[in-house]
Amino acid sequence: MRLLTHREIERLYRILSQSMPGRSSSAKGPKGQPDPFRTCLACILSAQSLDQNTAVATKALFKLARTPRTMLKLSVEQVAAAIKPCGLYNVKARSIQGFCATLIDEFDGIVPQTRDELLRLPGIGRKCADIVLQFAFGQPTIAVDTHVFRVCNRTGLAPGKTADKTADALLARTPEWAVEQAHFWLIQFGKRICVARTPRCDVCPLNQMCRDYIDRQPVPMIR
Ligand code: SF4
Known part of the structure; x- marks a missing residue:
């Protein structure tokens, strides 16, 4: 799996921050x-x-x-x-x-x-x-559940064979400004767009960078 570049990761989080709900500031945990x-x-x-x-x-x-x-x-x-x-x-x-x-x-x-x-x-x-x-405890980290794991692997954001490997890669590759909300954005994105069985790639705002989507496109014929 090819990794997203740092520039693409910045763009991914900008898009998610504008299209997915984050954590409510009144939430206790x-x-x-x-x-x-x-x-x-x-x-x-x-x-x-x-x-x-x-x-x-x-x-x-x-x-x-x-x-x-x-x-x-x-x-x-x-x-x-x-x-x-x-x-x-x-x-x-x-x-x-x-x-x-x-x-x-x-x-x-x-x-x-x-x-x-x-x-x-x-x-x-x-x-x-x-x-x-x-x-x-308010520490900067990102929990990886099944939705976050799937999105990280499909997009190329932080691929890993196990959730633990993905968690390490995700934290290392997420820009500081996005760490606090990344867990919520990625979960909501995984529940609404990049769902497990039939991802909604046609309407996905990340489809121009998603490695899984790009790899599934037909190769143009050269005559
Ligand atoms: S293009 Fe498809 S597989 Fe890729 S992130 Fe979007 S919904 Fe998921």
């Missing part, structure tokens, strides 16, 4: 979670779950407990019952209990502020760690 601990749990619950189901599960869980220590007083079965709407509830309940136990044992119950430390917590992968770093 992903899905409205106000603090790092609850941001972590909301991320664990959101795996393979629709936003509306995650919101229901998150609300039910935080009605039962709001701190790592009170969460550990619940049984895995109680947690699983509360978070049932978001699916994979037995696995996620065990992750939540493991997350809380490790948070207390290794970090005195305080969510750490580095990626390496966050990744030591059960249930926290690279995407969750980046979400927590950016939205709970």
Whole structure:
């Protein structure tokens, strides 16, 4: 895959900034979670779950407990019952209990502020760690979900075989002015235009630079 040039990347972000909604300045965090601990749990619950189901599960869980220590007083079965709407509830309940136990044992119950430390917590992968770093702690990073991963690979913005590789490349190749909103612009673009099954290339504002689109065009005949 040929990479976009730096000039093209600048243009890509200018176009997205004008055509896609960014993050509301009043937003408290992903899905409205106000603090790092609850941001972590909301991320664990959101795996393979629709936003509306995650919101229901998150609300039910935080009605039962709001701190790592009170969460550990619940049984895995109680947690699983509360978070049932978001699916994979037995696995996620065990992750939540493991997350809380490790948070207390290794970090005195305080969510750490580095990626390496966050990744030591059960249930926290690279995407969750980046979400927590950016939205709970205001650090400059870009979380890569399935939509961002797809757009980065198709366009040539930051190709990578894995989401982690794409995340590294995306952060390195995104201009400073775009880092804060890039996650939101790319997700909205992936949901509205560069959708998974049938991307809307005909109306896509990036089709003149998109490597995947250019590679699919017929080669002109030379007579
Ligand atoms: S041209 Fe098509 S594949 Fe490329 S970014 Fe646009 S919608 Fe996605």
